[in-house]
Amino acid sequence: MPIERSDLxxxxxxxxxxxxxxxxxxxxxxxxxxxxxxxxEVLQVQQGSLYPALHRLEKRGWLEADWGESDKGRPAKFYxxxxxxxxxxxxxxxxxxxxxxxxxxxxxxxx
Amino acid sequence: MPIERSDLxxxxxxxxxxxxxxxxxxxxxxxxxxxxxxxxEVLQVQQGSLYPALHRLEKRGWLEADWGESDKGRPAKFYxxxxxxxxxxxxxxxxxxxxxxxxxxxxxxxx
DNA sequence: TCTACATATGTTGACCTTCTACACATCTTG
DNA sequence: CAAGATGTGTAGAAGGTCAACATATGTAGA
Numbered sequence: 652m653p654i655e656r657s658d659l660x661x662x663x664x665x666x667x668x669x670x671x672x673x674x675x676x677x678x679x680x681x682x683x684x685x686x687x688x689x690x691x692e693v694l695q696v697q698q699g700s701l702y703p704a705l706h707r708l709e710k711r712g713w714l715e716a717d718w719g720e721s722d723k724g725r726p727a728k729f730y731x732x733x734x735x736x737x738x739x740x741x742x743x744x745x746x747x748x749x750x751x752x753x754x755x756x757x758x759x760x761x762x
Numbered sequence: 763m764p765i766e767r768s769d770l771x772x773x774x775x776x777x778x779x780x781x782x783x784x785x786x787x788x789x790x791x792x793x794x795x796x797x798x799x800x801x802x803e804v805l806q807v808q809q810g811s812l813y814p815a816l817h818r819l820e821k822r823g824w825l826e827a828d829w830g831e832s833d834k835g836r837p838a839k840f841y842x843x844x845x846x847x848x849x850x851x852x853x854x855x856x857x858x859x860x861x862x863x864x865x866x867x868x869x870x871x872x873x
Numbered sequence: 874t875c876t877a878c879a880t881a882t883g884t885t886g887a888c889c890t891t892c893t894a895c896a897c898a899t900c901t902t903g
Numbered sequence: 904c905a906a907g908a909t910g911t912g913t914a915g916a917a918g919g920t921c922a923a924c925a926t927a928t929g930t931a932g933a
Contacts, residue, residue, distance in 0.1 A: 702883055810914095836910055
């Protein structure tokens with residue numbers, strides 16, 4: 652396994668979480684797994700980033716949480732997107748495209 | 763002017779600066795102007811971000827600086843890319859593409 | 874049986890980057 | 904004469920991510 656040092660672009664984590672939750676209710680651990688799978692192992696969310704982010708998003712009213720039981724029969728907190736969260740996700744996606752596009756412009760710039 | 767709240771993706775600034783300097787020697791103020799122009803006003807580097815970044819990059823040996831005179835006849839510090847800086851830029855560009863690609867995968871993910 | 878790993882949530886403190894706001898200096902334009 | 908562009912820089916606050924730790928259970932393999 653190549654040593655992956657991927658400081659997950661700051662500010663991007665929230666958007667990724669909102670996007671995963673938008674696909675359907677999931678618990679925290681599942682979110683980190685799905686991000687890793689979908690991104691083909693490139694993006695790996697650490698617990699020390701994940702849980703603070705989830706609490707942050709919940710406080711801001713973008714996510715709602717309920718305790719339930721995971722596939723494996725363990726207690727897990729399931730998150731779902733609120734209406735505000737949906738709007739926020741749309742905003743952040745637009746913003747990401749603008750920023751990523753702008754960065755691309757600079758990288759492709761030739762004298 | 764639309765209120766642009768663009769927290770320049772963290773960690774990206776260094777790469778952008780290296781890229782601009784790679785196009786030829788420039789002074790700090792000029793770097794911020796070029797980034798803004800090339801990105802079509804989307805990316806705007808604040809002085810409070812710019813100068814600390816330049817000092818950081820110089821300390822790490824990625825940039826070299828010399829005092830000179832600007833177009834307008836003012837004293838300005840001109841930066842150029844070192845060999846180490848060139849390698850670093852290549853690394854960061856690869857990394858950016860990997861990350862941006864991975865984020866794209868997640869954003870395009872459908873259930 | 875014992876060990877390691879996967880599953881699951883959470884906190885702490887350090888580290889780094891960016892931002893706002895300030896300070897200074899000069900030249901040009903209205 | 905005032906404002907804005909040009910040019911460099913610092914201080915302190917704010918915020919996010921990380922490594923490391925703590926806890927708990929189930930399961931697979933040696």
